[in-house]
Amino acid sequence: MSPLLSILxxxxxxxxxxxxxxxVLIYMLRKVLGHLHLRxxxxxxxxxxxxxxxxxxxxxxxxxxxxxxxxDKWLFRLAPYMVFVPxxxxxxxxxxxxxxxxxxxxTGLLYVFAVLALVPMGVMMAGWASNSKWSLIxxxxxxxxQISYEVPLLLSxxxxxxxxxxxSLAAIVKSQTGYALGFIPRWNVLSPQIVGFGLFMIAxxxxxxxxxxxxxxxxxxxxxxxxxxxxxxxxxxxxxxxFSNSFIISALAATLFFGGWLVPGIDPASPVMVWLGPAVLLxxxxxxxxxxxxxxxxxxxxxxxxxxxxxxxALIPASLVWLMLTGVIVRAVS
Amino acid sequence: xPDVNPVAFVVLAALALGGAVMTVLxxxxxxxxxxxxxxxxxxxxxxxxxxxEFIALVQLMVYxxxxxxxxxFVIMLTLRRREDSVRTRDLSWPVAxxxxxxxxAIAYVTRALPVxxxxxxxxxxxxxxxxxxxxxxxxxxxxxxxxxxxxxxGAVWWAGRGEEL
Amino acid sequence: xxVGLEAFVMLATALFAVGLFGALSKRSAIMVLMxxxxxxxxxNILLVAASRYVTPATMDGWFFAVFSLVVSAAEIGLGLSLxxxxxxxxxTAELDRLDTLKG
Numbered sequence: 001m002s003p004l005l006s007i008l009x010x011x012x013x014x015x016x017x018x019x020x021x022x023x024v025l026i027y028m029l030r031k032v033l034g035h036l037h038l039r040x041x042x043x044x045x046x047x048x049x050x051x052x053x054x055x056x057x058x059x060x061x062x063x064x065x066x067x068x069x070x071x072d073k074w075l076f077r078l079a080p081y082m083v084f085v086p087x088x089x090x091x092x093x094x095x096x097x098x099x100x101x102x103x104x105x106x107t108g109l110l111y112v113f114a115v116l117a118l119v120p121m122g123v124m125m126a127g128w129a130s131n132s133k134w135s136l137i138x139x140x141x142x143x144x145x146q147i148s149y150e151v152p153l154l155l156s157x158x159x160x161x162x163x164x165x166x167x168s169l170a171a172i173v174k175s176q177t178g179y180a181l182g183f184i185p186r187w188n189v190l191s192p193q194i195v196g197f198g199l200f201m202i203a204x205x206x207x208x209x210x211x212x213x214x215x216x217x218x219x220x221x222x223x224x225x226x227x228x229x230x231x232x233x234x235x236x237x238x239x240x241x242x243f244s245n246s247f248i249i250s251a252l253a254a255t256l257f258f259g260g261w262l263v264p265g266i267d268p269a270s271p272v273m274v275w276l277g278p279a280v281l282l283x284x285x286x287x288x289x290x291x292x293x294x295x296x297x298x299x300x301x302x303x304x305x306x307x308x309x310x311x312x313x314a315l316i317p318a319s320l321v322w323l324m325l326t327g328v329i330v331r332a333v334s
Numbered sequence: 335x336p337d338v339n340p341v342a343f344v345v346l347a348a349l350a351l352g353g354a355v356m357t358v359l360x361x362x363x364x365x366x367x368x369x370x371x372x373x374x375x376x377x378x379x380x381x382x383x384x385x386x387e388f389i390a391l392v393q394l395m396v397y398x399x400x401x402x403x404x405x406x407f408v409i410m411l412t413l414r415r416r417e418d419s420v421r422t423r424d425l426s427w428p429v430a431x432x433x434x435x436x437x438x439a440i441a442y443v444t445r446a447l448p449v450x451x452x453x454x455x456x457x458x459x460x461x462x463x464x465x466x467x468x469x470x471x472x473x474x475x476x477x478x479x480x481x482x483x484x485x486x487x488g489a490v491w492w493a494g495r496g497e498e499l
Numbered sequence: 500x501x502v503g504l505e506a507f508v509m510l511a512t513a514l515f516a517v518g519l520f521g522a523l524s525k526r527s528a529i530m531v532l533m534x535x536x537x538x539x540x541x542x543n544i545l546l547v548a549a550s551r552y553v554t555p556a557t558m559d560g561w562f563f564a565v566f567s568l569v570v571s572a573a574e575i576g577l578g579l580s581l582x583x584x585x586x587x588x589x590x591t592a593e594l595d596r597l598d599t600l601k602g
Contacts, residue, residue, distance in 0.1 A: 075368065107387055107460055114391040117399025121371055124406050128364060131416065140410065147403050150395075167460060335555055338502040347510045350544075354514050354537050358521035363529065370533050373514075377540055380510075384551045389561055393543075396572050401536065408579045409529055412586045426524035433523075437516035441509055449504050449552070458558050471562050478569045485573035489580035 010102050014091040021247045022240040023053045028286075029243075029293055036297035063232035068131060071229065075129035080230070080237035082122030087241040089115045090248045095169040097261045097277030098268060108169040109161065112252060113154050116207070116245065120146040126238065127226035138225025141304055142209055142216035148311045149206040155319035156199035159326035160188055160256050173260035177268050187259040192329070197257045199319050204249045206311060209242070210292055212299040213307050250288035251281065258284050335385050335457045342383045350376035363409050364419050371402045388460050507548035514541035528582045528592045532575055539571035 027042070027050060034041025042049030067076050093108035095101045105111050120143035127139015161167055164175035178186045189197050206213040216225045227238045254260060261277030262268055302310075353373040357366045374397040381390035413419055467475055514537060521534030543564045550560020586592050 072364075075364075107391060110388070110391045110395075114394040114399070117395045118375075120399070120403050121368075121406070124403065125368065128406075128410070136410070140407065143403055144407075147400060150399070335551065340500055340502050343502045343506065347506075351510065351513055351517070354517040357533060357537065358517060358525070358530075363527060366530060366533060370536060373537065374540065377544060380544060381547055384507075384547055386547050386551065386561060386564075389547055389564055392565065392568065396568060397536075397540070401572055401575055404576060404579055405529065405533060405536075408582055411583060412529070412592045414590075421527065424525045424527070424530070429524040430520055433516040433520040436519065437512050440512045440515075444508050444512075445505070447504075447508075456556075458556065463558060463561065466558065467562065467565075474562070474566050478566050481570060481573050485577045489576045492577075493580040493583045 014102055015088065018088055018091060018244050022243050023057070025243040025247065025289065026056070027053045028289070032290065032293040033297045036294070057236065060233050060236040065232045068229050070131045072129040072131065075125050079122055079126035079129055080234045082125050083119055083241045084237045086115045086118040086122070087244045087248065093169060094251055095173060095255060095260060096281055098273050100278050101170065104170065105168060107167045109157060109167045109172070112248065113150065117150055119245070123226050126230065130226070130229035132229055135226050135228045138216050138228065142226055145209065145213065145216060145307060146207055148308055149203045152199060152311060152315035152319045153203040153207055155316065155323055156196045156203055157256060158323050159193060159196050162326055162330050163193065169255050173255060173262060176259045176262060185259060185262065185264040187257065189257040193257065195322050199315060199322065200253060203315060204253065205292070205295065206307065208246050208249060210246065211296040212301045214301055215304040215307060246289055246292060247285060250292065251285045253288055254281060254284035338383055346376050346379045346383060350380065359423065361423050362420050367402065367406050367409055370405065371398055374398045374402065385457055388463055504548060504552040507544060511541045511545035514544065526593050526595050528585070528594055531594065532578045532582070536571065536575055539567065543567055
């Protein structure tokens with residue numbers, strides 16, 4: 001297969017994965033939040049409401065596409081793509097199985113964070129272009145939050161890079177094979193790196209604008225923050241990107257801390273892992289997303305200044321200290 | 335190292351140069367900031383074409399992800415009304431002539447530089463980059479960290495002061 | 500056809516000239532800072548290209564580019580906070596209104 005065709009096929013598969021994720025995750029969110037709130041959630045469209053999201057997509061596609069008359073037309077049109085495309089690009093680094101990866105990136109981990117760093121610009125573009133004070137405030141808050149928490153997110157992951165010796169996600173998964181004491185898998189979450197996992201989860205919650213850190217889209221205050229003036233498929237793209245980001249971060253957490261596609265008990269080189277690996281990774285990712293939704297339905301949100309203070313004054317020093325400790329440990333052990 | 339793809343180079347160079355020209359020619363300050371973002375992302379693409387993966391990712395993270403947001407924040411904080419974002423074009427023919435003369439002079443002086451033969455060297459990887467960063471280039475690294483610290487403290491102090499300056 | 504170092508030199512020169520034009524002719528302080536970023540970016544392109552063509556094994560240009568990037572980021576951070584402090588004092592970011600020292 002010519003390289004160009006292979007690239008197109010892989011990009012198409014990634015797009016399909018992203019869209020399928022979006023559909024499933026939105027339904028899952030509504031059901032999970034519903035049951036946490038002691039109600040049922042969607043249950044009319046299709047069996048158990050399973051077709052709800054597909055019908056929602058049809059609804060979004062058939063809505064009138066209008067642009068507020070005083071909005072900045074070019075930026076208004078461009079902003080959903082500025083938020084969608086980096087999220088789509090991040091799929092390229094995911095390692096789904098021993099032979100299933102969209103690309104063999106040597107610096108896969110850094111690539112994901114570099115690409116996710118472009119999202120705050122899209123958010124600010126959407127907030128500014130809407131010509132509405134609420135959108136602008138929401139956009140600036142969201143962007144400030146996301147750029148502040150990029151630093152502890154990256155710092156909390158660096159100890160993993162140190163212990164694995166590579167930034168490539170495939171190599172990090174490979175470093176988690178084997179067992180300690182004969183039966184405990186060498187997953188990073190079962191080693192001292194669980195501290196890094198805690199830091200990563202807090203930073204990831206803030207990076208994704210999820211409760212308890214969702215001040216910028218506080219539905220009871222700013223309606224939908226920077227996406228206030230967006231309707232139809234433009235809003236659909238913004239919404240989809242948000243869920244896609246949470247999938248990316250959860251898949252990253254599964255790969256970095258929970259052994260990725262590894263299954264304890266099955267040899268990673270055996271042929272059954274070729275199809276079992278991606279399934280296991282998706283399972284781990286969805287469990288992680290379920291935990292994120294669980295937190296979303298349970299905790300209250302904190303104020304924006306408390307959140308920024310937490311990021312700059314608590315998380316960054318903690319990540320730095322953990323990074324230095326890990327460096328000392330790695331050096332002492334080797 | 336893989337050869338530089340001519341098609342990719344031409345496309346990315348056009349994007350970078352076009353974006354730069356639009357940055358200085360547009361009347362809307364917010365648009366100029368977004369054109370700058372486009373130039374920075376096109377430059378990251380050029381680094382990828384030059385097989386400098388790590389530099390491309392650092393460029394995306396630092397320039398496109400952080401510096402652009404900073405510029406946009408300050409623009410929005412110093413605009414008194416939304417309409418103030420559209421301003422005069424601020425062109426100056428003498429400056430344009432001077433820049434053009436400078437560009438032509440540089441191009442003329444460098445046209446006779448001996449271009450070395452293409453090397454078929456192996457592509458250095460990120461591990462080698464990191465190793466050299468902490469052995470051969472450790473002094474500039476520490477000085478750069480010091481510069482960043484000074485700039486950080488200075489910026490926070492400067493922007494944090496109230497009305498008295 | 501082969502893309503050589505000359506192409507990158509011309510591109511970097513053109514970008515630098517555009518940035519210089521912006522830095523010297525704009526009245527808004529933020530536009531000047533953005534043009535300075537364009538110039539620093541052009542220099543970085545030249546450094547990375549030169550490293551790839553001249554010294555690919557020792558990556559000299561890459562290190563220069565990384566440090567230049569760091570210093571430019573620090574410079575623009577400081578410059579933007581200066582603009583903010585200035586705006587607080589005189590309520591304007593226009594460079595031609597800052598003439599209280601004028602003769």
